[in-house]
Structure formats: C-alpha cells, structure tokens
Amino acid sequence: MAPRMLLPTMEPHDTDAGLMLRYRDGDTAAFAALYAHYKGPLYRYLLRHVRNAGAAADLFQEVWSHLIATRARYEPRAKFATFLFHIAHNCAIDFFRRDLNLRRALPAHDPDSLLEPEVPEHQRPDRVAEFAEQQSALLAAVAALPQEQREAFLLREETGLTVEEIARITDVPVETAKSRLRYAVRKLKDSLRPIQEPEALPLRTYA
Amino acid sequence: MPDERIPDELDDYLRGSSALSSQYKRESSPLPPHALDRIVFEAARPAPLESKRPLKNQSLAPLAFAASVLLSLALVLAIIFGPQAKKPDDKPRVVQVRMFKSEPPRASPVSARERNPAAWLADITALRRAGRRAEADVEMRRFRSAYPDYIIPINE
Numbered sequence: 553m554a555p556r557m558l559l560p561t562m563e564p565h566d567t568d569a570g571l572m573l574r575y576r577d578g579d580t581a582a583f584a585a586l587y588a589h590y591k592g593p594l595y596r597y598l599l600r601h602v603r604n605a606g607a608a609a610d611l612f613q614e615v616w617s618h619l620i621a622t623r624a625r626y627e628p629r630a631k632f633a634t635f636l637f638h639i640a641h642n643c644a645i646d647f648f649r650r651d652l653n654l655r656r657a658l659p660a661h662d663p664d665s666l667l668e669p670e671v672p673e674h675q676r677p678d679r680v681a682e683f684a685e686q687q688s689a690l691l692a693a694v695a696a697l698p699q700e701q702r703e704a705f706l707l708r709e710e711t712g713l714t715v716e717e718i719a720r721i722t723d724v725p726v727e728t729a730k731s732r733l734r735y736a737v738r739k740l741k742d743s744l745r746p747i748q749e750p751e752a753l754p755l756r757t758y759a
Numbered sequence: 760m761p762d763e764r765i766p767d768e769l770d771d772y773l774r775g776s777s778a779l780s781s782q783y784k785r786e787s788s789p790l791p792p793h794a795l796d797r798i799v800f801e802a803a804r805p806a807p808l809e810s811k812r813p814l815k816n817q818s819l820a821p822l823a824f825a826a827s828v829l830l831s832l833a834l835v836l837a838i839i840f841g842p843q844a845k846k847p848d849d850k851p852r853v854v855q856v857r858m859f860k861s862e863p864p865r866a867s868p869v870s871a872r873e874r875n876p877a878a879w880l881a882d883i884t885a886l887r888r889a890g891r892r893a894e895a896d897v898e899m900r901r902f903r904s905a906y907p908d909y910i911i912p913i914n915e
Contacts, residue, residue, distance in 0.1 A: 575803075587799060591796070591799075609791065616802065688786055730769070741768065744779075
C-alpha cells in the first residue's frame with residue numbers, strides 16, 4: 553500500500569485560492585492542478601464519512617459540480633481547502649438528511665432494510681471493490697465514530713486544517729469542533745489500544 | 760486523571776506526531792474512479808459556459824416571438840386603418856357622389872359656389888329647368904340658410 557500524499561499545510565498566501573481565481577477567469581489548467589491536488593483527500597473524506605462508495609462517488613461529483621457552477625462568484629475569503637470542504641460538508645449533510653428520511657419511510661417490519669444503504673444495487677458498497685477499507689481496524693473504528701466526530705477527524709487527517717478551520721467548515725463554535733476532535737481521538741485510541749499494546753493488559757497473579 | 764490526560768492527547772495529536780495520525784497515514788489511499796475524473800473535467804471545461812448561451816437565447820426566444828407578433832399586428836393595423844388606406848374611402852368621395860349627383864358637369868367646389876350666391880342661384884335655376892325640383896328645393900333651403908339676407912330675384 554503506497555503512502556498517501558498528504559496535503560501540505562496551507563501557506564499564508566494560499567496558492568490554491570490563486571489557482572481558483574485563475575480558473576474563475578477561464579484557465580482550465582488551473583482547475584486541473586486544483587483537482588489533482590484535492591481529488592484524493594476529498595474522495596477519502598466523503599468515502600469514509602458517508603461509508604458508502606456509491607454515495608461518495610455521487611457526492612464527489614456533486615461537490616465539484618457545485619464549485620464549477622459557482623466559480624464566477626468565487627472570492628478568496630478563506631483558504632481554498634476551507635471553501636472546498638465546506639461545500640463537501642454541506643453536500644454530506646444533505647446526503648445524511650435524505651438518507652434519514654428514506655430510512656424513516658421504510659416499512660417497520662423489515663429490520664434488515666434499515667441497515668442497508670439506500671443506493672442502487674450496482675452502487676452498494678458490497679458491490680464496489682472497497683473491501684480493503686473494511687479490513688483495517690483503524691478505519692473500522694473511524695467508521696464507528698459518531699457522525700460529527702468522524703467528520704472532524706477526517707477533516708483534520710485529510711486536509712491538515714486547524715481546529716478553527718474545521719469549526720468554520722462545519723459551522724460550529726471552535727470549542728465544539730475541538731471537543732468533537734478530542735472525543736474522536738480518545739475513542740480511536742481506546743479502540744486500537746488492545747491491538748497495539750497487548751502487553752499493556754494487566755497481568756493478574758494468583759497466589 | 761482522565762480530564763488532564765485528554766487535552767494532552769489532543770495537543771499531541773494536533774501537533775501531527777501522534778501514533779494515530781501515523782497509522783492513519785499508512786492506511787490505503789483510495790482515489791476516485793477514472794470515470795469520475797473524466798466527468799468532472801468535462802464539466803470544468805469552458806463548454807458548459809458556451810452551452811449556457813443557447814439557454815440564454817432560448818430564454819429570449821419567447822420575447823422575440825412576442826415582439827415579432829406585435830410588429831406584424833401593428834403593420835396589419837397600419838395597412839387597414841392607416842391614413843393612406845383611408846383616402847380612397849374617405850369623405851371626399853362620398854361628398855363628390857352627393858355633389859356631382861346633382862350637377863355632374865361642374866367641377867367647382869361647394870365653397871366656391873357658396874362664395875358666389877348668384878352662381879349658386881343659377882345652378883338652382885338650372886336644376887328646376889331640368890325637372891329636378893326636389894334637388895332644387897334642397898339647394899334652395901341650403902342657400903337661404905347660407906344667405907338669409909340675400910334678396911332673391913322674383914323669377915327664382
């Protein structure tokens with residue numbers, strides 16, 4: 553498994569915002585550079601946040617489509633990553649809302665259906681080759697986090713953004729974002745500790 | 760003391776040097792399918808902007824159609840009720856029919872005749888001599904109303 557290219561910490565002068573401005577003015581090559589830079593982090597954020605490969609692909613397309621459609625109005629008020637992932641956050645929120653409504657609309661006598669994602673058959677996660685994702689203990693622990701904590705952790709890991717910027721993306725106070733991240737880190741560490749540190753388990757001696 | 764330990768954990772994590780971040784970075788790095796790349800790039804090309812132009816033209820199409828209909832209607836109305844169209848059917852022809860019916864050979868207008876009461880009386884006399892008494896009477900009444908003080912010779 554190849555090591556992932558991490559997003560560099562954003563410079564004071566956000567070059568990505570400059571690329572977006574160039575794309576706004578018609579430079580398609582600037583968009584290609586932006587896309588190459590962010591497609592991986594954005595896709596992984598969506599995939600591991602919504603936990604459904606088909607839905608992640610749809611949302612991925614939706615986020616870029618929104619960015620493309622609104623590029624004429626783009627103004628660099630914040631880092632480009634903040635701008636892009638704020639769109640992604642809103643798209644994900646809409647997805648969860650739709651998903652919840654669909655689940656509520658399902659017949660109550662079919663308990664199994666509540667566990668199935670509401671996506672077309674060919675887009676179901678078990679039909680998409682994403683099994684490696686489920687084999688990792690860490691990713692399974694991430695998937696088990698509450699939605700808000702999972703998002704905070706994924707935003708931090710995939711973008712390297714600060715807690716303040718994560719708070720801005722998710723439209724919550726900084727303390728709330730910090731709390732979510734704190735609980736996420738704690739739960740992930742706790743869930744991985746038995747695997748990482750088996751020798752740390754207390755040994756009991758019986759006389 | 761867990762309350763003291765958690766902030767330390769978070770600070771350590773935020774510094775980017777935690778084992779958790781290292782482990783996450785070692786995980787697989789799935790990328791979007793190439794089909795998605797193609798779709799996004801297609802959408803990002805200038806073509807979508809160009810494709811909006813026909814939409815704008817389409818949105819103006821009803822307005823252009825309405826304008827052409829209004830212009831056509833105005834043109835038709837101008838042809839039917841316009842001043843040039845009215846001329847052939849206008850008063851002069853009707854007046855001419857009434858006037859020349861009594862005296863076809865004379866081309867002088869009514870006003871000229873009315874300016875010359877002697878000539879008008881001569882015309883009335885001619886009508887009587889031609890046996891068109893009713894017309895002569897009508898003309899005489901008009902003459903009297905036009906020249907109430909005019910002394911008509913006895914033979915009229």
